[in-house]
Amino acid sequence: MGELINVAQERLRAQGGRMTIQRRLLFSILDSLGEHPTAEELLLLARKQDPDLNLSTVYRTLRWLEAESLVSSRVFAEERRQERFDAALPSEHHHFMCTNCKDVIEFDTDLFGAIKGQFQELSGAKVETGSIVLYGLCSKCRQTKNGNNLNLETE
Amino acid sequence: MGELINVAQERLRAQGGRMTIQRRLLFSILDSLGEHPTAEELLLLARKQDPDLNLSTVYRTLRWLEAESLVSSRVFAEERRQERFDAALPSEHHHFMCTNCKDVIEFDTDLFGAIKGQFQELSGAKVETGSIVLYGLCSKCRQTKNGNNLNLETE
């Protein structure tokens, strides 16, 4: 934490950009938030401190961060097919999404390198990036034996 | 090949559905096509044989197949954030997309089970599905030493 804000500020300066109130706010939220918000969720969070913040600004800021490789985004298999943004500085990690409560859990694995290697061998391709996404029932939702919550997963 | 059409037809019948010209056409294209088309790409292919086919019908058919677990869909990291559909009967496999030519290559790995296992242990979650997506330069594009094609990947 505290990382993103500083790195971003440097880069901003380096390219003649300006550190606006909106950006500072968004940077700091992203930096401390351990989640994977959509643009709209981020907007809602940010509006608690800056009620006039606009969705366009959120998108513009996210896209800039993305171009700087300071956030990444992906589309999970949800009802609404919207991007979710990940503020983690490029530490490679993967994701699990609970199909019931939609919670996202991050995880790491040493086997990912092996998989990339395997595929490169076999195909002759050069793998640059990649990620794993798992779906299922998180431990919390497993205990709540598919009863009370909507969206029950039988089996 | 030939699989999807029959399975789909059975299911259709079983639920009082009708085997229309449009569906038969789409089923057969999906079945023989070894690719991962978007709804629109599929429409274009199908229109060669049925010029009046409508995009809505394509989507409706794809969604039905999806509900029947006869196709799956995912959003790759492309310019246009659109779903790509995979007709493969639920044989688990993973994907590589070339960032240069956008080609999708399928692959399988024995290590995926281990990863799921690892995560389940650690988190207490029950993993149901999941997939790996890799990005990089396919062997073809590697050879074309990032020169002629647009979208060059330096490094």
Add this chain to the structure above:
DNA sequence: AAACTTATTGCGAATCATTTGCAATAATTA
């Protein structure tokens, strides 16, 4: 084979997520 029932289609309009143009505003620099 014609009549009947109703699932499915094509079409246009709607919706959802994201982007863009532009005039007003604010961050930096001089």
Add this chain to the structure above:
DNA sequence: TAATTATTGCAAATGATTCGCAATAAGTTT
């Protein structure tokens, strides 16, 4: 403090997918 121009908020545009509905056609019954 004034001057410069990057950035913002807003409204309209775009791209992908969905929806409502009247017309059509698949499967069924006569």
